[in-house]
Amino acid sequence: MGLKKKLGLGVASAALGLSLVGGGTFAYFNDTTEVNGSFAAGTLDLNAQPTTIIDVKNIKPGDWMNRAFELKNDGTLDIDQIKLYTDYKVIDAEGNNAGEDFGDHIRVNFLHNWDKADTPIFFTTLSELKEMDETELYEKVFVPWLGTFGGYLAAGTSDTLLVQFEFVDNGKDQNKFQGDSLELTWTFEGMQGPGEAK
Template identity: 60%
Template sequence: MSIKKKLGLGLMSAALGIGLVGGGTFAYFSDTETTNNTFAAGTLDLSVDPTTIIDVDNLKPGDWMTRSFELINDGTLDISQVELSTNYTVSDAMGDNGNEDFGEHIRVNFLKNLDKDSLFQWPHENVIVSTTLADLQGDVPDAVENQIWAFFGWDDEASGLSAGDSDTLIVQFEFVDNGQDQNAFQGDALELEWTFEAHQTDGEAR
């Protein structure tokens, strides 16, 4: 065999060896698993029943009106707070109210959450609000707060509103008779808007 043929065969053998070695570096065992993951957000859904809590006419000083309504958690998440915001507008029929605000003469004698009443403490009634509409406009109370809380952990309910649960509230309004001339309010009307805003509970490890 000529020297050229020997050199050619040698080079081919070397190239084949290098190729096999190089190919061997990519040989390995493998196994693959795939996970399927889901993130689904819950819902915060508060409703009020009835949506019109009070609708009265022909009021006179000294009249009072007691009504009840429910706050209902129709969502899938627990509610930590339900903030109550108050807004109202007054229609002055005679145009003679001057600086008098009809809202200062309509008092919420009480707004109570009956489900948060205490069984073992005094007072037993969980009063959320007791003030005039004028003063309540600047306040944002929590309608589902247990303000008298537990006696060694024994009580009706903690603050908040669990998913699927409801709280019964009772409210009493009064057109306060202040013993003075209140003729300026004859024929007047007050439109009250109560807005209940629910807030979620704090985040937690899941």
């Protein structure tokens, strides 16, 4: 290889090296900015006071018991709907109920105000209440009961609800229920409303 060729190859190699080095060191304007976000979920916190709504002894057919209890929304979100689930256990003292349910004879009268209204907004027996659809019960009981709040319980508010329990005198022999007791459990479930733009 001649000197000219060697010099030409050397110059070409140097030019290629400089172009590779120069290609990685160009300058340009730039700027950056950053945005942040956070998500905090609200809370539903439904409470009832007192937690024992009724505890009576020595009742007889025809007796009624008026009780008041307070539902409170201690959460940060409105409670749009309240569902009520009823469960109970009958203790048959004498073992002679012959398949009859004591819950068929205890009527629940849901009242606005027992001092001002002599008829309940809705009534049913405990046994029927146990089997009732929660949506139907919400419309029949909680919408009128919580009507002053539009059928819902706003965050940070409470409402006092009035109920009357009645041992219905059906005019027939109810001796089989002497000494019996019924242990009632009401479970209230607060439900959120639909989503909305924030």
